[in-house]
Amino acid sequence: MVADRCGHPGWESRAALHHSQLSEAINDGSATAVATLAQLMASDMAREQAQSRVDRMINQQAYTMAVTDVFSLPAVLFFALVAMDWLSKPTLGAGAGDAGGAH
Incomplete structure (x- = not known):
């Protein structure tokens, strides 16, 4: 994989993209997000x-x-x-004869 100009592998920018996409789904209208936050806060965590x-x-x-x-x-x-490789044909004449065990 080609590194970016700072020397980081290419997955850094992909991770930022996915982080922003996943973060968009976390809001007060998401039942899963609200339930997860409620469960974490029920285990004596502050909201932050x-x-x-x-x-x-x-x-x-x-x-x-x-x-x-x-x-x-x-x-x-x-x-x-x-x-x-699987679909390619073998070349003709390469080992086509019977060697018959001769050396």
Whole structure:
């Protein structure tokens, strides 16, 4: 993977993208987000601590998604090369005769 101009691997920008996309789903209208925050606050966390914990969960998921994105292209290339090798015909004359065990 090509590094960006700061030397970071390409998944840093993908992680930021996924983090922003996941963060958009976390709001007061989301039943899952409200329930998660309520559960965390019920375990003696302040609201800021619960929000920080949710942010760490979002970060973890964003980096997981970013690494998956980064490794998707090499996986597709690998399977394309395997398919190309499987579909290619062997060259004629390369070992076409019966050697009969002779040396």
